[in-house]
Structure formats: structure tokens, C-alpha cells
Amino acid sequence: MADAPPVCRVEGVVKDYGDGVVTRVLHGIDLELRAGELVALIGPSGSGKSTLLNIIGLLDRPTAGRVVLGGRDATGLDDAGLTALRGRTLGFIFQFHHLLPAFTATENVMLPAYAEQGFPTAAMRQRARALLEAVGLGHKLDARVTELSGGQQQRVAVARALAHEPRLVLADEPTGNLDTEAAHEVFALMRRFNRERHTTFLVVTHDGRIAERCDRVLEILDGRIRAGE
Amino acid sequence: MPFEWYVALRYLREGRAQTALILAAVSVGVSVIIFLSALIDGLQASLIKQTLGSQPHVTLVAHEILARPLAPKEITAATTVERSPQPIRSIDRWQTVLDQVERVPGVLAASPAVQGPAFATRGGADEPVLVRGVDPERFLAVIDLRPKIVAGRFRVAGDGAVVGRGLAELLGVRLGDKIRLGTVDGREAMVTVAGIFDLGNKEVNERWALVSLRQAQSLFELPGGASTIELRVAEVFEAERIAGEVADLTGLEADSWMKVNAQLLVGLRSQDSSKLMIQVFVVIAVMLGIASVLIVSVVQKSREIGILRAVGTSSGRVLRIFLIEGGVVGVVGSLVGSALGTVFSLFFEHLASNPDGSPTFPVDLRPGLFLAASALATGIGLLAAVVPARRAARLDPATAIRHG
Numbered sequence: 054m055a056d057a058p059p060v061c062r063v064e065g066v067v068k069d070y071g072d073g074v075v076t077r078v079l080h081g082i083d084l085e086l087r088a089g090e091l092v093a094l095i096g097p098s099g100s101g102k103s104t105l106l107n108i109i110g111l112l113d114r115p116t117a118g119r120v121v122l123g124g125r126d127a128t129g130l131d132d133a134g135l136t137a138l139r140g141r142t143l144g145f146i147f148q149f150h151h152l153l154p155a156f157t158a159t160e161n162v163m164l165p166a167y168a169e170q171g172f173p174t175a176a177m178r179q180r181a182r183a184l185l186e187a188v189g190l191g192h193k194l195d196a197r198v199t200e201l202s203g204g205q206q207q208r209v210a211v212a213r214a215l216a217h218e219p220r221l222v223l224a225d226e227p228t229g230n231l232d233t234e235a236a237h238e239v240f241a242l243m244r245r246f247n248r249e250r251h252t253t254f255l256v257v258t259h260d261g262r263i264a265e266r267c268d269r270v271l272e273i274l275d276g277r278i279r280a281g282e
Numbered sequence: 283m284p285f286e287w288y289v290a291l292r293y294l295r296e297g298r299a300q301t302a303l304i305l306a307a308v309s310v311g312v313s314v315i316i317f318l319s320a321l322i323d324g325l326q327a328s329l330i331k332q333t334l335g336s337q338p339h340v341t342l343v344a345h346e347i348l349a350r351p352l353a354p355k356e357i358t359a360a361t362t363v364e365r366s367p368q369p370i371r372s373i374d375r376w377q378t379v380l381d382q383v384e385r386v387p388g389v390l391a392a393s394p395a396v397q398g399p400a401f402a403t404r405g406g407a408d409e410p411v412l413v414r415g416v417d418p419e420r421f422l423a424v425i426d427l428r429p430k431i432v433a434g435r436f437r438v439a440g441d442g443a444v445v446g447r448g449l450a451e452l453l454g455v456r457l458g459d460k461i462r463l464g465t466v467d468g469r470e471a472m473v474t475v476a477g478i479f480d481l482g483n484k485e486v487n488e489r490w491a492l493v494s495l496r497q498a499q500s501l502f503e504l505p506g507g508a509s510t511i512e513l514r515v516a517e518v519f520e521a522e523r524i525a526g527e528v529a530d531l532t533g534l535e536a537d538s539w540m541k542v543n544a545q546l547l548v549g550l551r552s553q554d555s556s557k558l559m560i561q562v563f564v565v566i567a568v569m570l571g572i573a574s575v576l577i578v579s580v581v582q583k584s585r586e587i588g589i590l591r592a593v594g595t596s597s598g599r600v601l602r603i604f605l606i607e608g609g610v611v612g613v614v615g616s617l618v619g620s621a622l623g624t625v626f627s628l629f630f631e632h633l634a635s636n637p638d639g640s641p642t643f644p645v646d647l648r649p650g651l652f653l654a655a656s657a658l659a660t661g662i663g664l665l666a667a668v669v670p671a672r673r674a675a676r677l678d679p680a681t682a683i684r685h686g
């Protein structure tokens with residue numbers, strides 16, 4: 054595994070906010086995520102975890118430094134290029150408001166593939182259904198996501214993040230909003246997909262017990278990575 | 283279904299209140315435009331029809347001997363009785379002229395006439411009239427009086443005469459009664475009322491006396507002559523152009539109905555421009571309405587838009603989603619608005635009618651009007667969606683997800 058190229062490499066990423074008064078949120082981050090890793094990212098509130106995740110996820114551009122995903126440098130890509138790279142390699146799981154309330158569970162899971170290709174296919178729908186069954190929601194395929202419980206919604210989000218088989222899934226406090234039992238179910242799901250499909254996960258969490266169960270823990274403090282392993 | 287359509291239609295369905303609101307705005311706008319156009323066009327068409335019901339499209343007369351500037355008023359002498367100080371003159375070789383003008387493209391029919399002022403008397407009653415001696419077949423091809431005959435038939439051969447309803451009442455004559463026509467020069471003719479018409483124009487109804495060409499020729503001492511040639515053209519608004527052409531061709535004085543009724547046309551034109559003004563303001567109001575509702579919906583949905591972007595939706599697709607929303611609202615609104623406008627118009631038309639059963643406010647609902655209104659509404663919808671859609675497409679996904 055050590056010789057395989059990293060799924061994601063972050064080099065000297067700096068992020069400033071503000072025009073007049075500049076606040077430096079990230080002070081030069083370096084990290085590498087290898088294929089099949091499940092990594093926890095922890096740190097106090099306001100330390101820049103979400104900011105870093107957004108930059109890795111190509112939702113935000115770093116002030117300096119670069120992000121390389123699956124061997125492709127994202128620096129200098131235009132909006133369309135970023136969207137394409139994002140669609141191909143990344144899956145997202147957010148803490149709340151992660152699903153589109155106007156759509157059903159199946160539609161939400163199909164969304165990434167549908168949005169990328171522009172037209173729905175039978176295969177897309179089938180894969181979405183299979184994934185929902187895999188996360189234990191076979192009986193809620195056509196339910197509106199607003200009719201699902203928080204834990205169920207988060208499981209739909211996990212299914213959606215995996216729908217187009219991304220190499221890397223970025224999860225920003227995926228269990229932060231759930232009770233202990235639901236949180237462990239969702240984590241167990243991520244772990245299962247990580248084992249079965251070799252998908253890399255970067256999971257932001259405040260929950261020490263969840264961090265413990267990851268392969269590696271990165272701690273971010275004042276915009277710097279402080280510890281590894 | 284393409285992704286953009288799928289999402290746009292779903293959002294329209296989900297945001298029921300907003301969708302209903304902008305649909306209502308478009309529908310009301312379209313119905314106002316249709317109603318206004320139908321009403322004004324209908325009114326104008328009926329005014330023109332009314333005007334042309336008793337007027338030839340182009341009238342040819344011999345130039346007056348005295349050279350003097352032309353006053354449009356003089357031409358109205360065709361429908362009013364003025365004792366002309368000029369003797370009535372015949373058009374030279376009018377048969378040749380008739381053949382000539384009939385071949386001019388755009389001319390449908392030509393009719394020679396001898397006309398002049400006279401007094402109609404019966405018993406003690408004595409009324410000024412305009413005697414028009416015509417060739418019945420040719421005359422009817424220029425001004426179709428047959429549907430306007432309310433009693434008897436249109437028969438002006440021999441001593442037969444056709445008079446207006448007003449004149450018949452003033453003189454107290456009925457079908458088969460005799461009328462004496464006398465000119466200022468003292469010549470007289472006896473005619474028999476064969477038909478009575480109603481052209482819906484008091485002046486004409488009280489003044490016109492149609493007789494045979496031969497009768498008029500002898501009454502006005504123009505044996506074998508014709509004082510005017512009247513034309514009907516295919517396209518009424520081409521009359522002015524054709525009049526010019528015919529005048530050049532024949533060397534006669536040719537006046538179109540447009541020149542005779544210049545005042546009316548000025549009125550119609552100003553009506554047109556106020557109609558346009560109202561429509562422009564309606565369009566602006568509807569557009570602002572759609573745009574503001576869509577902007578609100580973009581703001582409300584910004585987190586969702588951020589999520590769409592995060593899962594791989596390009597900003598072009600996001601742009602198209604909102605453009606489609608605007609376009610769909612425009613199309614559906616134009617259908618609803620067309621239906622509403624039709625209902626309003628027909629309702630209004632039935633509200634009041636003339637004694638003869640025809641509507642006081644005839645409306646003109648042409649298919650072209652619906653097509654134009656629908657195209658307009660779709661354009662409005664799309665255009666109004668441009669600003670909101672660009673705003674949605676430009677949303678920064680990270681910010682939208684964080685604060686949305």
C-alpha cells in the first residue's frame with residue numbers, strides 16, 4: 054500500500070479570510086491520504102477543520118499551496134474543471150441539511166451521477182437502490198427525505214456520497230447530529246464501505262470514540278496539523 | 283428527462299406558493315395584453331369597417347378647372363350634400379379609364395358613377411339628397427349594399443331607386459312609393475323606391491339616393507358620362523399608395539379613404555401607441571414580479587444549490603435550472619393567460635350589443651395574437667430568470683453550504 058500513489062496530497066495550504074483585516078485560518082497544511090485509509094480529523098471548534106475539508110473538496114480555493122487529487126493538481130483549474138474533478142473523485146457527507154428536501158431517497162442518491170451525465174439511466178437508479186438497501190433503507194427507497202429520521206437521513210447521505218464510487222469521501226461531522234447509537238451505525242457503515250470498496254475516508258469528528266476507531270488521527274490546532282498516527 | 287428539467291420542474295412543484303404567485307402574475311399580464319389588444323383591434327377593425335361600409339377605397343374625379351389647393355374636406359362631399367358652385371363634369375373617355383384602372387394590381391373592382399346634389403320631394407316633405415347614379419353590378423362590387431338592405435331589393439334599373447332608412451322616414455315613403463328628384467337647375471325625375479338600406483350611418487341613411495346611371499346622367503345633363511370612378515382594393519391600407527399610382531396613370535384626381543379619413547387614422551394611431559405603452563408597463567411589472575420571486579427562491583435555496591454544486595453539478599446546469607423555471611412559468615402562464623384573456627374578451631363582448639344584435643365592443647381574437655402573447659410571455663419568463671439564475675450559478679458552494 055505504501056507504494057500506491059496517494060489519493061490526496063495537500064501541500065503547504067494556506068487560507069486567509071477577509072479583505073481589510075486578514076485572518077489566517079490555515080497556516081500551511083501538509084498531509085497525504087492513501088488509498089483505503091479511514092482518517093479522523095479532530096480539533097477544537099474554529100480550528101479550521103471545515104475550511105480544510107472544503108479546500109480538499111475543491112469547494113473553496115486555498116490562498117496558497119496546492120491540492121492534488123488522484124494525481125491531478127487542482128490549482129489553476131477553472132470552475133468547470135473543478136466541478137468535473139469533484140464529480141469524478143469526491144463524495145461528500147455533511148453534518149446537516151445534507152440532502153435535497155424536494156427529492157426522494159433514491160433521487161438524492163442518484164443525484165451525483167445524474168448531475169454529471171445529465172440524463173438518468175436504469176443503471177443509475179439500480180445502483181442507488183442497491184446502495185440504499187446496503188445502508189438498510191430498502192424499505193424507504195421512495196420516501197421523501199424529510200420524512201426520514203436524522204439517522205436515516207445520514208445513511209442516505211452516506212449512500213449518496215458513495216453512489217458514483219468516489220476514491221475519496223469527505224465527511225464533516227457526519228455523526229455530530231446523531232445520538233450515540235445512530236452515530237455508531239453510521240460510522241460502522243463508513244467503515245464497511247471503506248473495507249469492502251477500498252474507499253478512502255477523511256472524517257471530521259468531535260467524538261473521541263469514533264476517532265479511536267479510525268486508522269489514523271490528524272489533529273489540527275490553530276490552523277496547523279499537530280499530530281499523526 | 284435532462285437533469286436541469288427534472289430539478290427545475292421539481293422545484294416548481296415543491297415551491298407551490300411561489301410558483302402560483304408568479305404564474306398568476308404572468309397569467310394576469312398575458313390576459314391583460316390579450317384583452318386590451320383584442321378590444322382595441324376589434325374596435326379599430328369595426329371602425330374601419332364601418333367607415334368603409336359606405337365609402338369606396340379610392341375615388342377618382344376629374345381635376346377641377348380652377349387650380350386651387352386641395353382641401354380634404356371637399357372630398358367628403360361624397361357623403362354630404364353641398365351645393366357645389368362647380369358644374370358637374372364628366373371624366374373624359376371614362377370607359378377607357380375604367381379598363382385601365384381595373385388592371386392596376388391590387389384593384390379588385392371599379393365602378394363609374396354620376397353624382398350630384400338634388401332635392402327629394404314627396405307630398406309636403408322636401409329633403410336635400412345626394413343622388414348617386416350607378417351601374418348596379420359594378421357598384422355592389424365596390425360597396426356591397428346587399429346585406430344592408432332592410433326592405434325590398436337592391437334594384438336601381440329603370441326608375442328604381444334605393445334610399446336610406448333615414449330618408450325614407452323623413453319623406454314618409456315605403457317600398458313602391460314614388461319620389462320626385464329635382465336639381466337646382468330645375469330638371470326633374472320620378473323614381474320608385476325599390477329598396478331601403480341601413481348603413482348604420484345617419485348621414486348616409488338620410489342623404490343617399492341610389493338610382494340608375496342613366497337616370498343620373500339625364501338628371502345632371504351628362505349624357506353617357508361619369509363624374510367619378512370608385513375603386514375597391516384588396517388591402518385597405520394600400521389604398522393611399524394605389525391612389526397615387528392611379529392618379530399618375532390616369533391624370534385624374536385620386537383620393538383614398540385614408541386621406542379622406544385622415545383624422546380617424548390619427549386617432550387610431552394614437553390609440554395604438556397608448557395600447558403599446560400599457561402593454562410595455564404590464565410587461566415590466568410582470569418581469570419584475572417574476573424576477574423578485576425567483577431571487578427570493580434562489581436565496582432560500584442557496585444551501586441546496588451549494589449541495590448540488592458539491593455533488594458535481596456544474597454552474598452551467600444550475601444556471602439552466604433557474605432559466606427553465608422562468609421559461610416554464612412563461613409558457614404555462616401564457617396558456618392560462620390566453621384562456622383568461624379570451625374569457626374576459628368574450629364576456630366583455632357579450633356585455634353590450636347594438637340593436638341589430640352585433641356587439642357594441644367587438645373583439646378581435648386572432649391566432650396571431652395568442653402566438654405573439656405566448657412568445658412574449660416565454661421571453662419575459664426567461665429574461666426575468668436571467669438575474670436570479672446567474673446569481674444561483676455564481677453562488678460560492680462553500681459559503682452557501684456553510685451559511686445557506
Ligand SMILES: Nc1ncnc2c1ncn2[C@@H]1O[C@H](COP(=O)(O)OP(=O)(O)OP(=O)(O)O)[C@@H](O)[C@H]1O
Nearest residue numbers: 070071078096097098099100101102103104105681
Ligand atoms: N467565509 C469565511 N469568512 C471569514 N471567516 C471564516 C469563513 N469561514 C470560516 N471562517 C473562520 O475560519 C475559522 C475556521 O472555521 P472552520 O469552520 O473551518 O472551523 P471548524 O474547525 O470547522 O469549526 P467547528 O468545529 O466549529 O465546525 C473560524 O474562525 C471561522 O470564523
Ligand SMILES: [Mg+2]
Nearest residue numbers: 102103104225
Ligand atoms: Mg466545521
